[in-house]
Amino acid sequence: MKVHTIDLIDGDRLEEDVFNHYGLHVLSKGTVLNSREISKLLQHQIEYVDIEQRKHVMLESRTLESTATPKWLPSVKPIYDQTISTIENCFIQAAKDGTVDDEVVTAAIEPLFEHLQLERDVVSMLLLLNNADNYTYQHSVHVGMLTYYLANWLGYSQDEANTIGKAGFLHDIGKAKVDNDILNSPNKLTNDEFEEIKQHTIHGYQIIKKSLDDATLALGALQHHERVNGSGYPYGLTGEHIHPIAKIISVADIYSAMISTRVYQKERDLLFVLRELYRLSFDELDPTTTHTFIKHMIPNFIGKQVKLNNDELGIIIMTHPNEFFRPLVQVDNQFIDLTTEREYEIVHVYL
Missing domain, CATH: 1.10.3210.10 (Hypothetical protein af1432)
Structure with a gap:
């Protein structure tokens, strides 16, 4: 199951090897994740990893609610x-x-x-x-x-x-x-x-x-x-x-x-x-x-509701490691990548 790094919990186990954006190996398949390992993933700007199915734990979606x-x-x-x-x-x-x-x-x-x-x-x-x-x-x-x-x-x-x-x-x-x-x-x-x-x-x-x-x-x-x-x-x-x-x-x-x-x-x-x-x-x-x-x-803004400069409301789905303030935003069923669709700007984040 694919999980955002922020939503990892102690005891999760990696299902696949993890590499950073430069192709360098960060953590191995089977690694049990605790605070040190999760911190390492964050330091390498890794947003999503594949973990083994959790037992008796339901993954909550990171939404405003x-x-x-x-x-x-x-x-x-x-x-x-x-x-x-x-x-x-x-x-x-x-x-x-x-x-x-x-x-x-x-x-x-x-x-x-x-x-x-x-x-x-x-x-x-x-x-x-x-x-x-x-x-x-x-x-x-x-x-x-x-x-x-x-x-x-x-x-x-x-x-x-x-x-x-x-x-x-x-x-x-x-x-x-x-x-x-x-x-x-x-x-x-x-x-x-x-x-x-x-x-x-x-x-x-x-x-x-x-x-x-x-x-x-x-x-x-x-x-x-x-x-x-x-x-x-x-x-x-x-x-x-x-x-x-x-x-x-x-x-x-x-x-x-x-x-x-x-x-x-x-x-x-x-x-x-x-x-x-x-x-x-x-x-x-x-x-x-x-x-x-x-x-x-x-990355803490992922899942949070935002208002765009055209007054539409959306949800931040993914952030970019280099363009900090231009994430991927979902508006209804449409996905807007602010790194390529430069006419859009986030004007407010709702928390």
């Missing part, structure tokens, strides 16, 4: 909420004495990481878990989750991914030292207010260095607003002078901020957000990191 209320939500939501509560307490402690408790942070994020290994529809996960409250804390948790995923997609080991994920969770801890009226202002910031906001990167570096004595985590907080063309802050670093973990956090930070709804910002369409990241990858963001992120996020 099936992703709207996923089975993982009841088990993950309490862990997610607890993690937000812990991050909030970390901010309170950092504001009070300039420290965070490493053991508390680790105990909070490890259960969430364990569940992230099982769920690969990152697009739906973040939106379903999101709510309008506690933006700063939710943003920190979202960035931690995204950096964990992105580290895995980039080929880091599990231990390294856990560390990078922790760096994501703590990247904004320096905001604990910034005036709440400025952080939560619904108005455009003045130059002086923006200068104070910029200081959160330095505050974060100092808090993490003092508490954890971990230069890697501290640099993630310090440099996540640096840009490869030198336009970022606090020091205007360029290219290779920016730590790789900070480059990972930068991508996750922008994506999370752009999909969130705040008082002064309407929620953006998700493909628009990824297109914007793609645009930034040629100037401000590290291209390898950004393109890896997009390549692994795009």
